[in-house]
Amino acid sequence: MDMLPRERFSALGGRLHPPVISALMAAALDNPRLLSLAAGFTDTRTLPVTSVTWTVERLGCREGSPEHLQYGTTQGRRRLRELLSARTSQQDAGSPGGIVPARTMLGNGSQQLLYIAMQVLCDPGDIVLVDRPTYFVFLEMLSGLGVTPVSLPARADGSWDFEAIDALLTAMRADGRASRIRAIYLLGYFANPSGLSRSETDKSALAARLRAADLVVPVIEDAAYRELWFHQPWLARSVFALDAWEGFSRLYLGTLTKPFATGLKIGFAHASEADLLERMVWLKGHHDFGSANFNQAVLEHIIEEGEFDTHLVGIRRAYAGKMLALHRGLERAGLRRLGWEWAVPDGGLYLWLRAPDGVDTGIDGPFWKACMKEDVLYVPGDLCIAERDDRRFVRLSFGVLEPPALEEAAARFAHAAERVAPSK
């Protein structure tokens, strides 16, 4: 009477696969000696324990009803939406780009809002244009939804290759794929995994290319790492504020999670078009009718009191130091001499390394095995590439480990690289 497993799940259920990261994490848990440069977790030492404790106390002592422990609304707290709209507008140089509380919503991290946007915009078989490389959990999400990601061609330094982009769009129009393109997903600030930021010139040029190809489709700019700059903010405005993107439906995603406390898990979205945000709010009503009001109240208070910004000063310094510890550790261990290349990022949580030709960084490849032997963990770069057609890259995260451990991890990584170095 039991049905076969295949028949017990929906088409979506049948498309699901175990997340790659869980295999990586499982490996990490089983080996106490292992140093993980894989997970995109944040620094533990600088977590704002006092700030959160103090805020919860304050909220509990306020006169009137303890509304922070009651349900909120599906869209999220109005005051927090006001604070976040003002904040993003200010980061966009005060441009009146239409970032307003009414078209802002809150979610369980920006990830949930990305998922909801994809559900509202894309059917199975549709296409989303993405960066090369891009956020690998987004690629897994699309795979679950049956949506195909297609990379925007990039040059060796990660910048968009506009000639190749034109050629791609032309080809996609010719073979009919262009009609299935439902969205563009961009990482404008200290991207995961590349660490790269986009200039206004490049962002505007991309809009012009898309418009010329008659592809005025929704654009999602994921700015999860925008606040995590090391020495100065990346000054390019978001797609919201750039004239070239007028007429595109724009969705801006930000988070309070990475820059403050990942345990609180609150992200936000600004939409340029009321109809997109409205449908996203309706769908969130089905998912969970609102993210935890308590967490929103805590963060609202923390931003309003200026503690969020105070905290950022400290963690920016911490991450800048950690980045340098890993970067210099890799240099000192001689990784560049082995033919590995990477840029020094100005923010974010990641180094994006290119191995010399002939080194395969893929999971269960020889380099992966060498790293397992050295007890150091990384994210294989091909997981971050829509087409999975390049196994020369590695993502290293410096978020979690302390500088001495980062230096040790760098040494181990370089040892592994030495083992698999192509013979000259």
Add this chain to the structure above:
Amino acid sequence: MDMLPRERFSALGGRLHPPVISALMAAALDNPRLLSLAAGFTDTRTLPVTSVTWTVERLGCREGSPEHLQYGTTQGRRRLRELLSARTSQQDAGSPGGIVPARTMLGNGSQQLLYIAMQVLCDPGDIVLVDRPTYFVFLEMLSGLGVTPVSLPARADGSWDFEAIDALLTAMRADGRASRIRAIYLLGYFANPSGLSRSETDKSALAARLRAADLVVPVIEDAAYRELWFHQPWLARSVFALDAWEGFSRLYLGTLTKPFATGLKIGFAHASEADLLERMVWLKGHHDFGSANFNQAVLEHIIEEGEFDTHLVGIRRAYAGKMLALHRGLERAGLRRLGWEWAVPDGGLYLWLRAPDGVDTGIDGPFWKACMKEDVLYVPGDLCIAERDDRRFVRLSFGVLEPPALEEAAARFAHAAERVAPSK
């Protein structure tokens, strides 16, 4: 160049509608005199402010790393899953029904886990069997997913009408609809909206009926209100513990939200089959890779220290008192004499009223308008019925208002009923 709105959304996006509750809430917000018996919110006066504040302080003072502010796992905190598995097993009279931490996961309220289960199990065009009446947000969720709910026929007292159920299943097998039935959704404890609980005999009889009809499909028991009994727990065990449900894939949904603090928004699911839970965890990885670890840590500590149970003692008394205030208020105001009927529930947050024949309780019907005139708000019962084919019912919530306000609301409601009473 702009596309028409219809083309800008996916099939799912196009199916979305504004939630009915938001129209009700908007009405409430615009009228300060209005008393709402509509929203299923919880009591504000008894919110556990001190308990939460104290717990956050304690977590902040623990030795070691402040892990409560760091990311957790997608499945949820192991210790909390252990505590919840033990708790549900105990409520199921210690039956070794296979409720274990490994097949337990946490979500943003049990609502999110219900949504994820539906995504994993159902395709558009599929069918889910539901109670009559049932949780109306679930009906909205199914509508978004393109899934059709079909009511299990019930007698006037709300109990299952097994003869009619047999006839329904036979008819659905005959016309082919049975092959699209992918799940059964049951509310076993102080149901929203009926207040009804199911006996073990009836639950087992339903399983036998389904098995006889060759419908061994996943069953979801939503036990959101199980902890909110007034004088004694409802002793019937869940479908997990009943022999008659052996061989069915079973999912049990519970929540820490309604019985403690809705602002914290943590629910849980126990699955009988590893493959269902596994896919739900993978999909949650796409949604948000885990609910706020902070909230889980707070609730874990609160359950472990016994404060959760202490809190329940108080709120059970509070809700029993509120229920009586509303119930007696309606009686005193003469509603029974007007031909209205309702049962006195033993738990939960709702009264489920049947109007006399000839009274239409539907939204924008004459009774709705009379209530608007009296400044009292309710949920029209037809929203809670899959087929929307009976407009004689009303859901009243006694969760939010204090007893004097409940009595006033009851009087207003009865006045409205008087206005529309069918002439004898």
